[in-house]
Amino acid sequence: MNGLLELNAVAARDALDKKAISAVELTTAYLGAAEATAGLNNYVALTADHALALAAESDKRIASGAAGLLEGLPIGVKDLFCTKGISSTACSNILRGFVPPYESTVTANLWAAGGIMLGKLNCDEFAMGSGNETSAFGPAINPWQGKDKVDLVPGGSSGGSASAVAARSALMATGTDTGGSIRQPAAFCGVVGLKPTYGRCSRWGIVAFASSLDQAGPFTRTVADNALMMTAMASHDAKDSTSTQAPLQDLIGAVGDGVKGMKIGVPKEYVIDGMDSEVVTLWEQGQAWLRDAGAELIDVSLPHTKYALPAYYIIAPAEASSNLARYDGVRYGMRVDAETLDGMYEATRAAGFGEEVQRRIMIGTYVLSAGYYDAYYLKAQKVRRLIKGDFDAAFQIVDALLTPATPSAAFPVGRKIDDPVTNFLNDVFTVPANLAGLPGIAVPGGVTSDGLPLGLQVLGRPFDEATLYRVAGVLEQAAGFTTTPARMAGGAA
């Protein structure tokens, strides 16, 4: 059975079509893997019966020659996505037990393409966090371990997704990225994660964190797998007013196209204090790989980068404070009764929301308050436009940008949870793309001296995911990243 888990998505599709393996076998292997790695706490709900029923249907479609793009491929779903008839909680106590009567557009697209739903994956509560430590279900654990064998965070907020793909308890997984919540955990777990252009994937049916920044994207083991999954996920959706009608490029075909003649920008502002030297070394290595593959490397400047993080931590909480107002105990989810309506709101929200969520609601409420709005929210929006302007200018010169994905490798569980400001710094390289609405991909580039994965990030023009896949494909090949995590299903360790 271990052989099944070795297959990446493209290989598994091939084996399924050749009837070398069945969808039921593959799904059974992944359900077993999820059980075997339960200690990583990356699943919050495993839907084994549902998965096996879907797999049986997939096998029928494969037999009848009607296989979809993702036919028979087992997929884990971040708990932020609403899945019909299956508990969807955003890993918050306030939604514990909530079972939506509807399916998010993105997951509906995956199932329509033949994907097999394995279960719901752990994440930071309402996607607020960078280590998957704010989840009401407890932290998800990174399958990678350092020399000291201490439990590491998988990153966040899509920590469960990255952990599961790395641990091979999901062949692929969905994530959402508001400030780096796909790219940072992908880098921490040594997998590939794409945040598409804002508007590329529908937000309908995804629990909202910050509406103007949220974007769903795929986690996979390889770049080619990622392009495959992304092709199935993306769609124009009339139910999301911010969804694009721009046609989707040929992403699958782009992966092997190389970077010959491409201009790649290296932004000088992506060097910060306290950054691991190994991160800088990898970044330089990445530049060399691309140069060797025929790209022209160009130094560029994104002068407003340093304002991105503060602007993000105003805009995202502002939107969140309003988006989370609906969790009021009236219609669904948790309710703590009290004598008055206001009392019920206070008791319910105090009990239902964790500390980080409450912190961001407070910040967001503050920055939108009369007398503070102009100084914070309005100014942050101006900064946002300047950051967008920086990228627009850079993309006049270059086709894509190469940066580190994170300033460090994964850190131990519990190390940063009590220091919110340091925690926020995890997002320093990823946040600008969200503010500007640009696509970004994280690709594993190598390991630290402690044996932990590090990622490179490629940023591109709006709706030009194809270029990201071309660059990522070259990086992946050059890196030859074959190291596997210690706590992997069916693994040696």
Added chain:
Amino acid sequence: MSDLVTGCTGDWEVVIGLEVHAQVSSNAKLFSGASASFGSAPNENVSLVDAAMPGMLPVINRECVYQAIRTGLGLKAQINLTSVFDRKNYFYADLPQGYQISQFKHPIVGEGSLRIVMADGSTRDIGIERLHLEQDAGKSMHDQHPTKSYIDLNRTGVALMEIVSRPDMRSAAEAAAYVRKLRSILRYLGTCDGNMEEGSLRADVNVSVRRPGGPLGTRTETKNLNSLRFIQAAIDYEVARQIEIIEDGGTIDQETRLFDTATGATRTMRSKEDAHDYRYFPDPDLLPMIVTQVEVDALASALPELPDDIRDRLMGKYGLSAYDASVITEERDTARYYEAASDGRDRKLVANWMTVELFGALNKSGNTFENCPISPENLGELVGLISDGTISGRIAKDVFADMFETGKGAAAIVDEKGLKQVSDSGAIETLIDQVLAANQEKVDDYRGGKDKLFGFFVGQVMKESGGQANPGMVNQILRSKLDGA
């Protein structure tokens, strides 16, 4: 100005501004596909979006936008091709999202104006500050259970137009005239049914008082008035209350007040200190709303003729009084009726019959205009019969009553009952001779100088004729017989 209010210490000027909430006539809600109809069972018209389920997103209903633009055009207002939806954040049990989607800084419609007509026919132009689109909230019912409140979300998300006036009104009567006129325009345009009882049209009234020509006083806002009577009563109460407070040496608190329909009084709802901080910000789920000039022009060219234009035509071309013209044009249906009834007839006479007899009869019978038993053609025919001398005005009233009762045509009734006016001079002379012969004493009195008796003789002749003698001829022949002999 006669609108000044006299207090114990002198005259006061009243300053009134109105915020009218008009429910947009549309099949679906502003941001969801759920039905916007009235009168369904509780929580029957609620979509996942309306209930603010996790991950649900608003999508603008373009028809509601067009209705707002039509209204803006009807108010001769600036149409903003780019407008923005904002979130107005507050917690309440019947507000599932925890915010209302509204338009704060960039409304769809900017400045316009509206002409009101007072009972004496005088007109005034009231400034419109803005019109914006927003979601209605749901309904909380606190009287269904001893300890719980029940929530009905049917209205949640229904599109409202908030139409804000300038503080240009100076009396309760002007405020009522403003709402009546606004309602009339909305109904002409078909953008709001104007049904105040069902809450489709309701007003928040801002009232302050000041010394004539002095600086503006502190205002109070009385919320949610759903009849013209309540609007006027609330203003009258506020004016008296504010004057009394100021004249007693007190000051007015800027606050939101509620009107008690049972007592006619207003009372504090919340003070300025308790005012919500709504934390408005642009709704990130919605892009700025763009409409093109082409769209606006298309809507403008399809607008119906509006009451002011028809009124001007009725006064200018047909010579109607300002009052009659206003009454007839208040509703699109009555204006249409008038146009049809008066086509080819004596326009002023038709106006008179419509405003006095027809509206009177409808009122008395409790019938609505939609169920009017007399068709416009039949009313026109009746007036035609008067104009050409076929029947007298007196007989016409009987015929009208018959028409109202049976729905039959005027000529048919006149024929059927033999009510044709007698204009044969020989027949009238015979009748007059009979009356004079039977009243020789009075004839002598008349000729002896009691010329007031003339009316008696006319009455007798008309009575003998069964009301059918041509009154003009009766007068003429009678005078020649009495005076000429």
